[in-house]
Amino acid sequence: MDKxxxxxxxxxxxxTGNTVMVGGFGLVGAPLTMIEELTKxxxxxxxxxxxxxxxxxxxxxxxxxxxxxxKAIGSYFTSNREVGxxxxxxxxxxxxxxxxxxxxSIRAGGAGIGxxxxxxxxxxxxxxxxxxxxxxxxxxxxxxxxxxxxxxxxADKADTLxxxxxxxxxxxxxxxxxxxADFVIAEVDEIVDVGELDPESIVTPHLYVDVVVRxxxxxxxxxxxxLG
Amino acid sequence: MDKxxxxxxxxxxxxTGNTVMVGGFGLVGAPLTMIEELTKxxxxxxxxxxxxxxxxxxxxxxxxxxxxxxKAIGSYFTSNREVGxxxxxxxxxxxxxxxxxxxxSIRAGGAGIGxxxxxxxxxxxxxxxxxxxxxxxxxxxxxxxxxxxxxxxxADKADTLxxxxxxxxxxxxxxxxxxxADFVIAEVDEIVDVGELDPESIVTPHLYVDVVVRxxxxxxxxxxxxLG
Amino acid sequence: MxxxxxEIIAKRAAEELKPGSIINxxxxxxxxxxxxxxxxxxxxxxxxxxxxxxxxxSDEEFDPLxxxxxxxxxxxxxxxxxxxxxxxxxxxxxxxxxVAILGALQVDExxxxxxxxxxxxxxxxxxxxxxLLSGAKKVIVSITHTAKDGRIKLVKECDYPITSLRAVDxxxxxxxxFERVDHEWVLKEIMPNSSLEEITKNTExxxxxxxxxx
Amino acid sequence: MxxxxxEIIAKRAAEELKPGSIINxxxxxxxxxxxxxxxxxxxxxxxxxxxxxxxxxSDEEFDPLxxxxxxxxxxxxxxxxxxxxxxxxxxxxxxxxxVAILGALQVDExxxxxxxxxxxxxxxxxxxxxxLLSGAKKVIVSITHTAKDGRIKLVKECDYPITSLRAVDxxxxxxxxFERVDHEWVLKEIMPNSSLEEITKNTExxxxxxxxxx
Numbered sequence: 096m097d098k099x100x101x102x103x104x105x106x107x108x109x110x111t112g113n114t115v116m117v118g119g120f121g122l123v124g125a126p127l128t129m130i131e132e133l134t135k136x137x138x139x140x141x142x143x144x145x146x147x148x149x150x151x152x153x154x155x156x157x158x159x160x161x162x163x164x165x166k167a168i169g170s171y172f173t174s175n176r177e178v179g180x181x182x183x184x185x186x187x188x189x190x191x192x193x194x195x196x197x198x199x200s201i202r203a204g205g206a207g208i209g210x211x212x213x214x215x216x217x218x219x220x221x222x223x224x225x226x227x228x229x230x231x232x233x234x235x236x237x238x239x240x241x242x243x244x245x246x247x248x249x250a251d252k253a254d255t256l257x258x259x260x261x262x263x264x265x266x267x268x269x270x271x272x273x274x275x276a277d278f279v280i281a282e283v284d285e286i287v288d289v290g291e292l293d294p295e296s297i298v299t300p301h302l303y304v305d306v307v308v309r310x311x312x313x314x315x316x317x318x319x320x321x322l323g
Numbered sequence: 324m325d326k327x328x329x330x331x332x333x334x335x336x337x338x339t340g341n342t343v344m345v346g347g348f349g350l351v352g353a354p355l356t357m358i359e360e361l362t363k364x365x366x367x368x369x370x371x372x373x374x375x376x377x378x379x380x381x382x383x384x385x386x387x388x389x390x391x392x393x394k395a396i397g398s399y400f401t402s403n404r405e406v407g408x409x410x411x412x413x414x415x416x417x418x419x420x421x422x423x424x425x426x427x428s429i430r431a432g433g434a435g436i437g438x439x440x441x442x443x444x445x446x447x448x449x450x451x452x453x454x455x456x457x458x459x460x461x462x463x464x465x466x467x468x469x470x471x472x473x474x475x476x477x478a479d480k481a482d483t484l485x486x487x488x489x490x491x492x493x494x495x496x497x498x499x500x501x502x503x504a505d506f507v508i509a510e511v512d513e514i515v516d517v518g519e520l521d522p523e524s525i526v527t528p529h530l531y532v533d534v535v536v537r538x539x540x541x542x543x544x545x546x547x548x549x550l551g
Numbered sequence: 552m553x554x555x556x557x558e559i560i561a562k563r564a565a566e567e568l569k570p571g572s573i574i575n576x577x578x579x580x581x582x583x584x585x586x587x588x589x590x591x592x593x594x595x596x597x598x599x600x601x602x603x604x605x606x607x608x609s610d611e612e613f614d615p616l617x618x619x620x621x622x623x624x625x626x627x628x629x630x631x632x633x634x635x636x637x638x639x640x641x642x643x644x645x646x647x648x649x650v651a652i653l654g655a656l657q658v659d660e661x662x663x664x665x666x667x668x669x670x671x672x673x674x675x676x677x678x679x680x681x682x683l684l685s686g687a688k689k690v691i692v693s694i695t696h697t698a699k700d701g702r703i704k705l706v707k708e709c710d711y712p713i714t715s716l717r718a719v720d721x722x723x724x725x726x727x728x729f730e731r732v733d734h735e736w737v738l739k740e741i742m743p744n745s746s747l748e749e750i751t752k753n754t755e756x757x758x759x760x761x762x763x764x765x
Numbered sequence: 766m767x768x769x770x771x772e773i774i775a776k777r778a779a780e781e782l783k784p785g786s787i788i789n790x791x792x793x794x795x796x797x798x799x800x801x802x803x804x805x806x807x808x809x810x811x812x813x814x815x816x817x818x819x820x821x822x823s824d825e826e827f828d829p830l831x832x833x834x835x836x837x838x839x840x841x842x843x844x845x846x847x848x849x850x851x852x853x854x855x856x857x858x859x860x861x862x863x864v865a866i867l868g869a870l871q872v873d874e875x876x877x878x879x880x881x882x883x884x885x886x887x888x889x890x891x892x893x894x895x896x897l898l899s900g901a902k903k904v905i906v907s908i909t910h911t912a913k914d915g916r917i918k919l920v921k922e923c924d925y926p927i928t929s930l931r932a933v934d935x936x937x938x939x940x941x942x943f944e945r946v947d948h949e950w951v952l953k954e955i956m957p958n959s960s961l962e963e964i965t966k967n968t969e970x971x972x973x974x975x976x977x978x979x
Binding site: 351411417499544 | 599601613614615622636640682716
């Protein structure tokens with residue numbers, strides 16, 4: 096029942112036309128090894144669900160330059176202005192979502208919630224065309240769940256069942272993305288035996304995780320390094 | 324900035340007519356000391372948000388017999404059939420909610436979500452009078468957030484800031500209730516110094532907690548015991 | 552091993568489970584399923600907040616704060632994890648539980664079940680039944696074929712309030728095993744000591760008989 | 766201490782904070798607020814998943830995996846906790862953050878602000894701004910009174926897209942301090958080296974002048 100696979104084996108799950116969720120806040124908590132593998136993988140026409148879509152030519156930004164991304168769903172593409180340029184040129188679709196709505200919609204996708212009402216964004220340009228509702232005298236907007244075919248996330252430790260723990264602010268979107276895709280690939284820095292993780296401190300229980308991949312690229316004090 | 328109070332000091336927050344959330348799955352993870360204090364407190368006409376409302380004459384069942392409960396919101400009053408009897412006699416109001424909807428509505432209350440669409444209960448008697456919506460070909464029902472004036476919850480450990488950790492299945496509804504009330508009283512078995520709880524393993528961050536009370540009644544192998 | 556009627560049902564339900572599955576067990580007969588599976592092959596989810604439940608193996612293991620959905624003391628498997636109720640039901644509603652084995656008062660021809668309310672009684676409880684039906688990938692009902700008083704449970708149409716619009720996938724009783732195929736009930740297996748006649752006599756809903764049945 | 770314009774604004778904003786508050790700081794001038802508060806008296810929440818952020822005190826403390834919302838490396842206060850983004854924004858939307866200090870491109874007479882989009886530019890980013898406005902109990906805008914090119918920021922009506930229907934509660938600039946009272950802007954304080962004339966000249970929206978102003 097060991098879920099350990101190589102990055103190359105794991106990436107085969109990603110098919111042309113898929114919606115792929117990718118964890119991370121910038122490079123922090125991003126699955127750098129799997130993103131690297133995605134650049135070598137043939138699938139295209141991807142809808143990428145990711146807060147930033149990397150930086151210009153870096154991380155997911157590399158995949159963007161390869162022309163494999165059809166649509167980007169996220170909250171802050173300011174970190175990669177090529178997204179804006181391509182969007183203005185009509186070359187990609189973009190769905191810009193407030194960051195709280197982004198994470199909540201992914202949570203909803205994983206939790207079997209079809210949609211939910213939030214005040215965030217109500218009455219703004221980002222709520223245009225969305226259903227509104229007055230609740231307790233305040234305006235709310237209906238946001239729909241976001242789901243993916245594949246989620247590629249980054250955790251700190253996994254046991255061989257696929258239970259996960261995260262590290263500091265590298266946690267970010269990874270735990271919710273782990274719940275919201277048909278197939279979940281967790282890239283981790285360390286793999287331990289079953290029973291070594293405290294049952295009270297497991298953040299992502301193994302029922303969410305399909306495959307565990309050992310990380311080869313890590314963000315360290317010296318920047319992104321490739322392990323020997 | 325120490326939040327430690329006595330049970331008697333803490334219970335003063337509960338006012339006549341309040342909606343009070345009470346944690347616990349049966350007696351497991353129930354704030355037994357604060358419930359005992361509630362039986363001695365004068366507030367009445369309470370709306371109690373609790374999965375079970377205790378057992379016949381026990382825990383919240385005692386408060387029910389005192390006639391202080393106007394309405395009960397929960398998912399499983401089978402464990403205290405007096406709720407059903409009083410309801411059939413028209414003496415109390417009852418809002419029966421599927422357990423997942425119960426916990427999700429409380430989470431929504433704490434998370435600034437006005438309402439959400441779930442398949443749970445759609446098309447059944449419990450969805451009567453509720454708004455329905457077809458999403459992706461399936462019937463969903465709109466459920467509204469549940470909030471409280473006061474939440475009385477049970478945790479295992481607190482630090483003096485009010486960061487909380489729970490124990491095993493005594494966690495249950497406590498963490499979500501901690502988020503969904505204007506005032507939150509956490510009854511705990513152990514109080515430790517700030518810095519003793521692992522920042523990665525704190526389940527309820529202190530911003531949710533107003534008061535910490537040390538437990539006097541605990542559920543042990545020998546049943547409910549009063550500490551000396 | 553000499554099995555009683557309820558155990559026979561639980562044992563047959565256990566045979567439907569694929570190794571590696573995430574399973575949620577309702578109160579009553581479903582709870583007995585743990586007796587007939589190898590605990591190393593399955594992961595039992597209990598909606599009050601534990602993945603990796605096991606039966607208590609000794610008195611020393613007893614901890615009053617580790618219980619299942621029926622509030623019975625249980626044990627913790629290696630690799631287990633704890634979570635709050637909202638998270639637990641997110642797993643259920645979100646389709647992360649492979650199989651739910653549930654009890655029922657009635658199952659009807661459409662596959663809908665009734666298992667949470669009996670009109671006229673002062674029992675007010677629904678618990679997690681509606682959530683499990685809305686979210687579990689597969690739902691197996693495990694019940695005695697008829698009630699103690701002879702009342703038929705496999706009915707044309709539920710007259711008790713239904714639990715969900717969703718049709719269940721299989722029914723295991725002490726008399727037979729039914730599967731839902733193309734929106735119809737198919738009797739796939741006659742249990743030992745039973746017969747097609749007995750099943751037919753005690754079943755109101757229409758069902759097909761599988762051609763491979765012996 | 767010789768403070769520059771931005772520091773003067775941050776220092777004045779810091780004076781608005783009550784000890785024990787949960788605070789969220791936007792990118793830019795708001796980030797500087799940490800320089801002017803006693804870290805023991807406040808709890809800084811950063812929406813990428815940390816309650817109890819502090820400024821880095823030494824190179825040894827530097828950890829590339831502990832960052833604030835601006836993706837700058839920060840430190841971890843004693844008593845801190847980490848959580849995922851959905852939980853973090855639940856805190857914000859749910860009203861559990863006492864004060865958000867934010868930057869803005871424009872603030873208008875209704876108290877609405879614009880701080881997420883500039884028409885015609887290829888910048889596509891909203892981040893957590895809309896959430897903070899929808900949920901923080903109090904929102905303080907900390908900005909230079911006018912833009913570098915002299916453009917007025919305190920306008921009659923935002924012509925950039927607004928961030929929220931919600932009115933902010935206060936504005937701190939290098940020239941003055943405004944508070945929202947009964948749905949109107951009131952100038953409560955003139956900053957040193959400024960004057961009512963200078964403020965009036967550089968402010969488009971209508972405001973009252975507090976009677977206690979010197």
